[in-house]
Amino acid sequence: MKISAFYKLNAFLFLVLFLTACKGPQKASDFTFPKPVDTNNREIDYQEKKTYSFPTEGIYASNEYDGARLNNFVVLGKNKAEATISPENTPINHSPYYSFKLWADEAKEVTIDLKYIEHGHRYRPKISSDRKNWTYIDTTMVSTSEDRMTCSIKLNISKEPVYLSAQEIIASGDVKDWCDLQAQKASVHYSSVGKSPMDKDLPCLDIYEGDRMNKDVVIILSRQHPPEVTGYLAMQTFVEEILRDNHLSNTFRKNYRVLVFPLVNPDGVDLGHWRHNTGGIDLNRDWAYYRQKEIRAIADYCVKTSSDYKNDVILGLDFHSTFKDVYYTLAADMDHDINGFREIWLEGIKNQMDGYEPRDAPSGLGGPVSKGWFYQQFKAEGITYEIGDETPREFIDKKGRLSAQEMMKLLIFKSN
Numbered sequence: 001m002k003i004s005a006f007y008k009l010n011a012f013l014f015l016v017l018f019l020t021a022c023k024g025p026q027k028a029s030d031f032t033f034p035k036p037v038d039t040n041n042r043e044i045d046y047q048e049k050k051t052y053s054f055p056t057e058g059i060y061a062s063n064e065y066d067g068a069r070l071n072n073f074v075v076l077g078k079n080k081a082e083a084t085i086s087p088e089n090t091p092i093n094h095s096p097y098y099s100f101k102l103w104a105d106e107a108k109e110v111t112i113d114l115k116y117i118e119h120g121h122r123y124r125p126k127i128s129s130d131r132k133n134w135t136y137i138d139t140t141m142v143s144t145s146e147d148r149m150t151c152s153i154k155l156n157i158s159k160e161p162v163y164l165s166a167q168e169i170i171a172s173g174d175v176k177d178w179c180d181l182q183a184q185k186a187s188v189h190y191s192s193v194g195k196s197p198m199d200k201d202l203p204c205l206d207i208y209e210g211d212r213m214n215k216d217v218v219i220i221l222s223r224q225h226p227p228e229v230t231g232y233l234a235m236q237t238f239v240e241e242i243l244r245d246n247h248l249s250n251t252f253r254k255n256y257r258v259l260v261f262p263l264v265n266p267d268g269v270d271l272g273h274w275r276h277n278t279g280g281i282d283l284n285r286d287w288a289y290y291r292q293k294e295i296r297a298i299a300d301y302c303v304k305t306s307s308d309y310k311n312d313v314i315l316g317l318d319f320h321s322t323f324k325d326v327y328y329t330l331a332a333d334m335d336h337d338i339n340g341f342r343e344i345w346l347e348g349i350k351n352q353m354d355g356y357e358p359r360d361a362p363s364g365l366g367g368p369v370s371k372g373w374f375y376q377q378f379k380a381e382g383i384t385y386e387i388g389d390e391t392p393r394e395f396i397d398k399k400g401r402l403s404a405q406e407m408m409k410l411l412i413f414k415s416n
């Protein structure tokens with residue numbers, strides 16, 4: 001190779017690398033977040049996976065399944081046991097998630113004391129024998145100490161194991177089953193955009209009809225925070241509504257592309273974490289640094305694919321759970337691609353649901369969360385769609401569907 005050709009090749013490679021680099025997400029230094037967060041890895045404690053056997057009393061408990069959280073279990077008598085529940089690391093926010101399986105040699109009523117190491121009791125206990133149908137334990141069977149560090153639950157157990165859980169168990173295998181089911185529809189393109197530190201898939205449903213070129217994009221995220229199952233349930237029905245075979249949904253999919261990331265934190269979900277991933281970090285504080293593999297992969301993918309297909313990302317919805325239903329939105333003076341959408345969208349949801357008053361909680365850029373990233377990266381509207389821990393499941397379902405319909409109507413009118 002001639003020297004001039006060598007330089008030309010190098011200049012070409014440099015240009016390719018440069019252009020590729022330009023497609024990456026913006027760096028933290030390009031953003032101004034008033035509240036920076038250190039998202040470098042921190043140590044976590046892993047719970048010991050085991051079956052706790054007490055043959056003398058005939059009581060057994062196990063955390064040997066994905067989504068379980070039980071840090072210790074001791075029997076205190078024939079009909080009484082204590083379950084220790086602790087987080088993956090501290091400091092951590094108040095999300096004391098628990099989930100374990102219980103059974104006995106013979107049918108009996110037992111009292112299980114949930115003993116929390118951090119924070120106090122939050123989630124109403126639920127039971128299931130098949131992990132699909134869940135019921136609340138009657139409030140008369142549940143009592144909490146004054147400092148909320150202990151919650152005593154009376155329940156009947158027998159040879160048939162029951163799951164006692166803070167929320168419905170929806171682990172990575174369940175999410176995969178749901179994705180497989182959606183992927184049977186022609187407009188769903190299902191892939192994994194990367195791997196978590198524990199080598200689990202980061203699933204993505206890429207939804208569009210026809211060509212994805214030049215379509216505007218809606219990004220949907222869920223399960224950054226493992227116990228936030230009610231947000232996940234809302235995300236499911238929201239996405240299912242977009243995939244329905246009717247005039248509204250079909251027209252929407254012809255005009256828009258939707259990128260759904262239903263499980264941003266698969267490791268945390270399967271390990272029964274309260275909040276963090278295996279890096280010990282709140283993933284929803286890493287949307288400017290991309291130090292955590294999960295956020296790096298999803299941010300890279302969104303930026304690259306929307307650039308490849310000349311898409312404008314106009315809206316990002318991140319589904320979470322908190323104590324009550326609320327929408328965390330951008331401050332009114334933050335100019336984005338679909339100004340005015342949110343107000344009409346929330347009014348539309350309100351008008352469809354008798355007696356429901358959506359709570360809109362706008363704020364400027366605070367910490368490096370996804371809502372701010374949608375705005376900073378794409379100049380898109382960013383909304384954190386929060387569902388209450390104990391919001392009735394039928395209400396979540398109905399609101400998820402109606403809010404998808406209202407979004408589709410508004411965006412179809414915008415595109416015409």
Ligand SMILES: [Zn+2]
Pocket residue numbers: 225228320321
């Ligand atoms: Zn959350």
